[in-house]
Every structure is written in C-alpha cells, then in structure tokens.
Amino acid sequence: MNGYIRPVSIEERLMHVKEAERTLGSEIPWICDLMSNDMKHAFGGAPNSEFIIDPEGKVAVRRSWSRPDELREDLERLVGAVANPTQVEDLEPVLREDSSNDEIAVGVLPRLELPGGMTPLKVRPNRKEGDPPYYAKLRVEADQAFMDGGEGQLYLGFRLDPLYKVHWNNLTEPLEFGLTNPEWVITSVKKGRAPKLEETADKDPREFLMNIVAADRSEPLELTVRYFACDDANTFCVPVTQKYEILLTRDPDGGRRTQRGGRGGRRGNGGPPARGGGNFGSPRGPGGGGVPFLARLMENDQNQDGRISQDEAPERMSDRFDFMDADGDGFVDREEIQGMRDRFRQRGGLGGNRGSRNRQLR
Amino acid sequence: MMNFSESPVRLLCKTVSFWVVLAGLTSCLAQDANEARKRVNSNFERNSPAVGERIPDIKVYGSRGEPFAIDQMKGPYTVLIFGCLT
Numbered sequence: 329m330n331g332y333i334r335p336v337s338i339e340e341r342l343m344h345v346k347e348a349e350r351t352l353g354s355e356i357p358w359i360c361d362l363m364s365n366d367m368k369h370a371f372g373g374a375p376n377s378e379f380i381i382d383p384e385g386k387v388a389v390r391r392s393w394s395r396p397d398e399l400r401e402d403l404e405r406l407v408g409a410v411a412n413p414t415q416v417e418d419l420e421p422v423l424r425e426d427s428s429n430d431e432i433a434v435g436v437l438p439r440l441e442l443p444g445g446m447t448p449l450k451v452r453p454n455r456k457e458g459d460p461p462y463y464a465k466l467r468v469e470a471d472q473a474f475m476d477g478g479e480g481q482l483y484l485g486f487r488l489d490p491l492y493k494v495h496w497n498n499l500t501e502p503l504e505f506g507l508t509n510p511e512w513v514i515t516s517v518k519k520g521r522a523p524k525l526e527e528t529a530d531k532d533p534r535e536f537l538m539n540i541v542a543a544d545r546s547e548p549l550e551l552t553v554r555y556f557a558c559d560d561a562n563t564f565c566v567p568v569t570q571k572y573e574i575l576l577t578r579d580p581d582g583g584r585r586t587q588r589g590g591r592g593g594r595r596g597n598g599g600p601p602a603r604g605g606g607n608f609g610s611p612r613g614p615g616g617g618g619v620p621f622l623a624r625l626m627e628n629d630q631n632q633d634g635r636i637s638q639d640e641a642p643e644r645m646s647d648r649f650d651f652m653d654a655d656g657d658g659f660v661d662r663e664e665i666q667g668m669r670d671r672f673r674q675r676g677g678l679g680g681n682r683g684s685r686n687r688q689l690r
Numbered sequence: 691m692m693n694f695s696e697s698p699v700r701l702l703c704k705t706v707s708f709w710v711v712l713a714g715l716t717s718c719l720a721q722d723a724n725e726a727r728k729r730v731n732s733n734f735e736r737n738s739p740a741v742g743e744r745i746p747d748i749k750v751y752g753s754r755g756e757p758f759a760i761d762q763m764k765g766p767y768t769v770l771i772f773g774c775l776t
Contacts, residue, residue: 332775338751344775345712345753354710359758360751361713367760368713368772370746372738374730375713379738379745381768385761387741392734394771406767 333465333489334582336453338363340461343491365581373580380406432495432560436525437532442483445472448582450575452548460568463494463557464503464534467582468574474540475578482515482540486522486553487533493560496532498525500565503534503555510547513576514625515540529558545576622665635659709763711750711772 335341338360345358361367371377372392380389380402389402400413446469453462467485474480486503488494496503502522507515516539551572558565628640637659641649652660654667739745745760752758763770 334776338755341712342751342753342755348710348712348775349753356708356710358753359709359711359760360753360755361711362750365713367711367748367750369737370739370748371711371770371772372734372736374734374738375772375774377734377738377772379770381745381763381770383766384744386744387739388767390734390738390741392731392738394773399769403767403769 331487331490333487333491334467335363335491336455336462336465340489340491347491368581382406433527433530434532436527436530437523437534439533440483440485440535440537442469442537443471443481446470446483447472447475448579450577450579450582452573452575454550454571454573459570460557460566461492462489462570463492463568464488464553464555464570466551466553466572466574469582470540470576474542478543478545479541480539482538484520484536484538484551485533486535486555488531492557494557495529495560496522496525496534497556497558497565498528498530500556500558500567501554503553505536505551505553508550508552510544510549512543513540513545513547513549514542515549542576548573548575550574622662625665626662635661708769709771711770712774713772 332344332347335344341360341363345360348354348358359367368375371379372390374392376394378389378391378394378399379387380399382388388406389399391398404410449468449470451466451468453466455462464486465488467483467487469483469485471480471483474482484505486505488496502524504519504521506519507517509515509518517536520536520538522534551574552569553572554567554569556565557568626636628636628642630640638649641660649660650656652664654664748760750758750760
C-alpha cells in the first residue's frame, strides 16, 4: 500500500510505525525491530509470522504465516470463546491511501523487464550525521547467473520514498550515478544517467541494468548518486549527493522488486517516455548492457590483432596481466581470457567469499 | 477508524494482549513464490522458538522510539504478529 520503501535508518523505521498507526487506525501497540532485524531473526525470520505466548513467557503457538481464523480458534482454546467475536466485516474500512500526490505523474517511464529469479543484494547507505534523508532509495538485484557463477546482470533501481513526499523535477538535471568497483569486479557501465523526460515532474523509479563479472565478491562496490529532491508542496528543490556500498551477497531481508509504481499519482500522458531512449545501462538504453564480458575486454584490442598487449591492457587488467597471459607470450587472447574464467569456475565459481583474493588468483 | 473501545476485541484484550512487530521484509515474495515460501517455512521451523520454549530476550524499540524489552509484554496470553509496510 502507498508504495512504501524499505527504510535505511531506525528513524525511518519509526516513521513507518507512525504510518502504520495512521493508515490502519489500530490501537494495537507496535514494536519497532532494530535495523539488523534482531527480533525477526530471533523469532524465525518469517515476515508475517505470529506467536501466542503464555503467561510464563513460553511459546504456546507459533505459525510462520499469520492466519486470523486459526488464531481465533487458538485463543478460544486457550482463554475461552467470546460471546460476540469480532468479524472482519465488523471493522470499518480503514486502509488509508495517501492521495496527496495525485498531481504528479506516474507511469511515464516504463519499468525494466528483468530476468526471472533476481536476487536482492545487500546495500549499505553511507550516511553521516546531519546528512539529508535518502529521498530516493537504491535497490540492487543480481540475476541467477551472477549468484551462481559470478558473471551475469546487475539491476540498480532508485525509487522515491513516499515518506518524504518528493518527486523528480524533470526541469532539473536527471539522476546520475557512478560506480567505483573493487579490483576484479567489472561492470559494463560505470556511470549512468536517467533519461530526460518530457513530463515536467514524475515519481517513476529510475532503473538501470548492466553486465557484471566478479572474480571476487568479498569487497563492496561503491555507488555515488546525484539527483534533485523536490517536494510535492514546492517548498524545496535541492541537489543531493548520496553514497552507498553494494555488497555482492544475497540480502535475506531484501524482499522482491515491486512492479507497481509509486502510490497515487496522475497517469502520464503517454507518448515517447524519454528523450534518448530507455534508461542508460539497460539493454534498450545507450551504452547499455547486453555486451558480453569477453567482448568488453577485447575492446581494448586497439590494433585489432585479436589479442591484448601489455600496452593495450587497461589499468585494472595490467596488474594481473601475467596471470592472464597463460602461455607467457606477452599477449592475452580470447582463449586465455576464457581459460581464466574457466579456472575461476573450477575453483568453485567466480568469486564468492572463500578467502582472500590473492589465494584465488595466484 | 478502527475503534476497539466497545468491541469484543477490547474485551478479549483484557485476557490477551496483542502486539505487532514492524520488521524487515524477507524475500518471501521472490520470483518462485512457492520455492521461497518453502525456504521461509523451513527457516522458521529451524530458527524460531519451539512450542514450550521461552521467548528470547531481545531489546528493541517501542512505537515512539523508546527502548523496549519484549519481556515487557505482560499479560495472561500475548499475541505477537510480525509485519512490515513495504
């Protein structure tokens, strides 16, 4: 409901509690778990579980998914039936959608279609005391090929947090991001820029898809994003720079990328969604993914002789040139690049947290 | 507005206290929902306190940000439901 996004701080999680109280109108008290989700994990980690605890503080009933009918039966068994049990239909409809943003367009920028089985990755906001809120929040996912073998596709999605009632002002510069990759992580895109839209304002996610190869997943990618945060009441429109660390491991609390857009909002007026095509970095966008790792590396073959010399090798590759040059002839060719990848795979897959990088590569 | 003041729920609350925990989402809604649900159920069976076990002593927050220990949930019986807004 209302397109809420996972909070990045305990303050935001407490704002979610207030939102829950406001929208549900319930008098039932709320407990706010820590950002590390200690309580949820201590109780089995399910997102919608329920427990009945007896007077001695022991579990009387546990259920991995809340089932109100069964809960009622349990309570009748434990404490007795009530004369006139409340039914769902007895409760007033209280779910309150927020309609304050109806003037801002949604559905202007088509959502990216992702491969099935995407896995959320851990994202760590690098926020300092006094920094502005993360008005737009980053979500990162990787496809199954990457999770299995270290080579696949990486999704970045920036969604506006409805808690802050902000929008993209398309009269300003579009959102831009830059990636700083650790050694032995290569992405087909290192900088991205959202398309410039005709619509003057909207709330659609800014999404990017790229290829990624990681020979070692122990170090995070660093992402810097810049955008203008403009509130719906037109009281501020400020440039924001924010940083994240992207950990190349599954986030067990990550949920799934929602396909729905933001809450409320006016549907866009159709027509061409963006000047310059789809999102940068997407298969449809300029400079986007879809380029295999081998081909990307061979783009450094400036004299087109089918192999990369030490002079042609990019800085990232030159450190490991001798390792890649299996026959020691001073050149790295396609077979040697493929051979390197095969050797990684024989060691249990490209990357993973199996020890130091040096142990893997030397 | 959900009003419990005169409802049977309020009467029930005299013998049962209800609490809702706002926590992070688990990937229960992954692409293969059945597979993900199985994984969540399996983890839950393994890692949640079993029937008859004392609940863990966890320090969290109340709805106004005040420190809250879950053993503060006093009552003949307590219902604890986990959820999130996202």
